[in-house]
Amino acid sequence: METTTERRPTDRRKQVLEAASRSFAAFGYKATTMDQVAKTAGVGKGTIYTFFANKEELFEQIVKDLIAELKAVAERTLDPALPFADNLLNILQRVLAYRDRHGLVVKLSQEVKEFGTPMANGGLESVERSIIAYIAGHVSAAIEKGELRASDPSLTAYMMLKMYLALTAEGGHLHTPLDGERVLASFRFYCLEGLAVR
Amino acid sequence: METTTERRPTDRRKQVLEAASRSFAAFGYKATTMDQVAKTAGVGKGTIYTFFANKEELFEQIVKDLIAELKAVAERTLDPALPFADNLLNILQRVLAYRDRHGLVVKLSQEVKEFGTPMANGGLESVERSIIAYIAGHVSAAIEKGELRASDPSLTAYMMLKMYLALTAEGGHLHTPLDGERVLASFRFYCLEGLAVR
DNA sequence: GAATTGACTGGAATGTTATTTTGGTCACTT
DNA sequence: AAGTGACCAAAATAACATTCCAGTCAATTC
Numbered sequence A, B: 001m002e003t004t005t006e007r008r009p010t011d012r013r014k015q016v017l018e019a020a021s022r023s024f025a026a027f028g029y030k031a032t033t034m035d036q037v038a039k040t041a042g043v044g045k046g047t048i049y050t051f052f053a054n055k056e057e058l059f060e061q062i063v064k065d066l067i068a069e070l071k072a073v074a075e076r077t078l079d080p081a082l083p084f085a086d087n088l089l090n091i092l093q094r095v096l097a098y099r100d101r102h103g104l105v106v107k108l109s110q111e112v113k114e115f116g117t118p119m120a121n122g123g124l125e126s127v128e129r130s131i132i133a134y135i136a137g138h139v140s141a142a143i144e145k146g147e148l149r150a151s152d153p154s155l156t157a158y159m160m161l162k163m164y165l166a167l168t169a170e171g172g173h174l175h176t177p178l179d180g181e182r183v184l185a186s187f188r189f190y191c192l193e194g195l196a197v198r
Numbered sequence C: 001g002a003a004t005t006g007a008c009t010g011g012a013a014t015g016t017t018a019t020t021t022t023g024g025t026c027a028c029t030t
Numbered sequence D: 001a002a003g004t005g006a007c008c009a010a011a012a013t014a015a016c017a018t019t020c021c022a023g024t025c026a027a028t029t030c
Helices: A012-027 A034-041 A045-051 A055-077 A084-101 A103-115 A118-144 A153-167 A180-193 B009-027 B034-041 B045-051 B055-077 B084-101 B103-115 B118-144 B153-167 B180-193
Strands: none
Touching: A012 A034, A012 A045, A012 A055, A012 A103, A034 A045, A055 A084, A055 A103, A055 A118, A084 A103, A084 A118, A084 A153, A084 A180, A103 A118, A118 A153, A153 A180, A153 B153, A153 B180, A180 B153, B009 B034, B009 B045, B009 B055, B009 B103, B034 B045, B055 B084, B055 B103, B055 B118, B084 B103, B084 B118, B084 B153, B084 B180, B103 B118, B118 B153, B153 B180
């Protein structure tokens, strides 16, 4: 694997990635054609196959880049001075908002609902798993710092994401959608404080 | 041509419901035909339309009957001597197990995944809403008895169901499935006790 | 004459075949 | 060596033919 960005007269790999990124976000997985990507990138189709074994690998690289973006948003949001709960809420809010505004995610979600494209579904799951893994890391740290009760960090992170998404009504229209303030308050209530009387 | 099933002219409506129930459970909504129901019920097709305006209404009646069954299971499970949390867990466990073993629900779920049949989806949502409403009633009572902290009972019931389902891994294969004991313990932990240190 | 029936209908679903599209290759050019 | 685009088989899509089915209603039964 080539290490860093060598200065080539024309960095074809980057051109391909750029064109593919735009195309996947605009048309989804299956409606993106390799011919189209090649033409948009100003590159012969064969060239794409010198960098990526096939369409799937190209797509996976695009998803990886998106995950890196999300991680960057999270890191930018993180404030070590704040308690865990505040950071968690801020990160969930910012990262999920960014995700839901990102063309690729929006398009892939639509594609999964409409056609059930397995590759699109896999991409979204990959993003979700990464978010859970990221949160799990911080849950781990919070437990060690005594900011959270002991638990399986991975399961806890999964539950946190599920609860947050349930509140933001992505799942079903089974309750009246809450505004941002109520989402935060409810999440604190249900996830952190618990329903038992104390 | 007909094995001598005794004909009770007054029973026609019941015969239709019985045949429809079996057919919807065996073949789902769209693969069930009115001709088939009529033949199975030993009744002319026109007769069905004297009791039900159309296929949708017939289906809705079948779903209503299922909901009544689930409510009966819940009532049978309920033990007024037990604290709220125990009843909640018992009821969720029994009702959802019954639901997941019920032919109609299983078939409709498959149909939604495979074809996205709107009527099948509506039926399942109807069942889910009924479960939430039922739990919400008991949440309300538990709050008044001081067994639960104050909250919106309907939202709380919704969250309880979502959390329970998240733990039983119906949603996604994003965490290793838990056995029955762990589901109960985790539900108590995440939903009732909360993650905050105390 | 009220209750019941099943042949009938049109619009939708499904099967079938013809045509086009597209992921991937590779002989050729630069 | 790096890059290209015409080419190919397989898959997707379109076009058309056929079957299916929810709902109706004139005829039949009791």
